[in-house]
Amino acid sequence: MTLCPACSHVITDPAAVACPACGTSQGRPAPSPAPVFPGLVRPKLPLSVDLAITVDRTASSLQFQDGIPVVMESVLRGIEPLVTGMRVFLYAHGDLDEKQDTVLMTDGGSPDQALADLKQIRYEGGGDPKESHLDAIEHVAEGILRNATPGSSRSALLAFITADTKPCRSGRSASELGEWIREQGIRLYLVCEPTPTLYQLVKSAGGVMFAISVTPNRSDFQIIAAQLTASITQPAPGAKTMPMHTQ
Numbered sequence: 001m002t003l004c005p006a007c008s009h010v011i012t013d014p015a016a017v018a019c020p021a022c023g024t025s026q027g028r029p030a031p032s033p034a035p036v037f038p039g040l041v042r043p044k045l046p047l048s049v050d051l052a053i054t055v056d057r058t059a060s061s062l063q064f065q066d067g068i069p070v071v072m073e074s075v076l077r078g079i080e081p082l083v084t085g086m087r088v089f090l091y092a093h094g095d096l097d098e099k100q101d102t103v104l105m106t107d108g109g110s111p112d113q114a115l116a117d118l119k120q121i122r123y124e125g126g127g128d129p130k131e132s133h134l135d136a137i138e139h140v141a142e143g144i145l146r147n148a149t150p151g152s153s154r155s156a157l158l159a160f161i162t163a164d165t166k167p168c169r170s171g172r173s174a175s176e177l178g179e180w181i182r183e184q185g186i187r188l189y190l191v192c193e194p195t196p197t198l199y200q201l202v203k204s205a206g207g208v209m210f211a212i213s214v215t216p217n218r219s220d221f222q223i224i225a226a227q228l229t230a231s232i233t234q235p236a237p238g239a240k241t242m243p244m245h246t247q
Contacts, residue, residue: 069118
């Protein structure tokens with residue numbers, strides 16, 4: 001116990017740096033404040049991503065028009081804060097036999113720009129249930145290679161596809177197209193109604209297929225989006241390909 005020299009108050013706490021009665025300093029150094037840790041921020045991966053997305057704009061996609069933006073926004077918002085750079089190339093494709101060419105809507109833009117451009121897509125037209133999906137994927141993959149820059153260390157192609165596909169006009173089979181995509185180091189992801197031809201494409205590309213039902217709901221699309229984000233950003237040391245997976 002000590003007495004305060006100013007007010008003679010009995011100080012019983014040996015660690016007190018000031019008199020509890022009058023506040024006079026007792027000549028002891030104040031203890032160091034507890035360290036303060038700011039909110040932890042996940043460091044960005046030293047990774048630049050070029051993400052090309054193509055959307056089937058035929059009437060076949062009408063039943064999925066509410067789910068496609070859910071997946072696309074969740075994927076873009078999930079990837080953007082994890083990487084040091086990201087460019088988005090958004091395409092809309094249809095039935096070439098019905099004069100629905102593959103159109104580039106976002107040319108290396110931001111996620112915000114791609115999401116705004118997605119709203120401009122009108123789902124209409126197309127001929128028989130089979131669409132020109134293989135042609136569109138080939139076209140988009142060629143665009144990825146044409147637009148590649150030295151700083152882009154990962155390229156991914158995400159296709160939203162409904163119904164089955166027509167043969168590729170270049171003469172490549174689904175398996176040959178998939179093998180070519182794999183050789184270029186492009187990660188292929190299909191959100192689609194599974195068919196044998198699309199299965200061969202994804203299998204040959206070492207890609208990932210996410211099945212969508214004819215009665216999709218928001219929670220299904222959110223699960224797909226979370227898995228897509230994790231897959232695109234995960235490291236793949238010593239390998240360009242990924243195992244096929246159906247959801």
